[in-house]
Amino acid sequence: MARKPNYDFERREREKAKAAKTAEKAAARKAEKEKEKADADKAAGVAGETAPETDGE
Secondary structure: OOOOOOHHHHHHHHHHHHHHHHHHHHHHHHHHHHHHHHHHHHHHOOOOOOOOOOOOO
């Protein structure tokens, strides 16, 4: 005997899977943007370069 379809549950599961996939893609895009920004800053010499500390002597 076939099971009784539960359309609401199945739709919610599909929407949940789609939302998770969308969030994963957004996180990957954000990470890629941050990586590109860090690489650009490093190439420009901005990242990590500060004036040497002096202790007043």
